[in-house]
Amino acid sequence: MRLTAEGLTGAAGGPFDFSLGAGEAMAITGPSGAGKSVLLRMIADLDPHEGDVSLDGVARAQMAAPAWRRRVAYLAAEPGWWHDETAAHFPERARAEALMPDLALEVKLLDQPVHRLSTGERMRLALIRILLNEPAVLLLDEPTGALDPHATALVEGILLDRLRAGVSVMIVTHDMAQAGRLGARRYHLAAGVLSPA
């Protein structure tokens, strides 16, 4: 198994037990405030919690936290930016530029200040940011929530490419059809319990 969680318990509820194979996708739906984001954050080790997670059989506790987060990458619903200039977030600019056309982003956007970008542009750039780390697992919190149908289709295309390459994806979404398009197993999170939907 690529990703295994056992007895994961925290602010999102639990205990959660699940596993995700290489190239598999898992979609999580549920009411607002049910703790879907917190569940992803627990897996990425960004929130305190109990329980064990392992990646390709290696327990998370045996890996340094930054190394774990590079392999198991969490993308927030509203990703943060820490420089004024967009390009400053992409030390490997050429690699970022190579991915931008696939997401209908013009390369010159990198020369704009972050505050001039639209929400959808920021979301897609933040996705590129984590893809550049080449993670084994993607934890995505409503990655297409702010996107138009065309951009949504492009993001799903990229995710399908990654899935075929063996990357595992956990995606929080309100869009049941999106789960179908990604071939994802569907789960519902409510009242601290994760159940197949």
Next chain:
Amino acid sequence: MSPILLTPVDLLVASSLVVLDAVVSVWLGLRLHKQVLVAAVRCAVQLVLVGYLLRYVFAIDTPALTLGLILVMVAIAGREVAARPERRLVRYGNQIAGLSAVALATFVTATFALATALRPHPWYAARYAIPLAGIMLGNALNAASLSLDALLSGVMRERSAIEAQLALGVRFGEATKPLIRAAVRRGILPIINVMSAAGIVTLPGIMTGQILAGLSPIEAVKYQILLMFLLAGATGIAAVGAAYFAMARLTDGRERLRVDRLV
């Protein structure tokens, strides 16, 4: 030149100026007259008490009593630092960070001065150690509270930016470095202003006091320069200490940003 000794009557005459403030308050309807008078009385009573206390402590001059008094002063300063910021670290985090920062700054700079420039006999003589610690503490308090406030409010503001970096595998120390920088800067700027303006815009209080008390201006200036440099050191140590001690409470063994420890 011998100092002009002040008599209680001199002070009573000077207090007429405080009464003038109270009259202005009544005249303009500021409703500050009571506060002005209470503050003036408090000022006089507190200073007279501390004067007698210091005379007693200087006379006895035992290391234990000196250290004890300094520790009490440090504890009060630490509490003040902790109280300033709008946000609080849980489990006495503000108090621990404030206390550690002012204690470190004060002990390092005061000991440094006693061991190098001043060298009284014995080196821990109460007459030198206590006033020195006091002035270091006042400035360390200021720097630490500014730095702590900047750090704690900055963490909440920059939360998503810091967590975005953590999620990319950036180390906690790296992701929070800009915040530490901003906090230390806030703590250190005031002493830079004071040093730059010294002698031109303001005559520093200590120097003025010493000149009035009969010391030659050159001697008074030398003391003032020494103190300014010591204060610059204390300010830097306090600002850096408060920022790092507080930041240490905002993370854990897994390099998370623990905003849950901030209320």
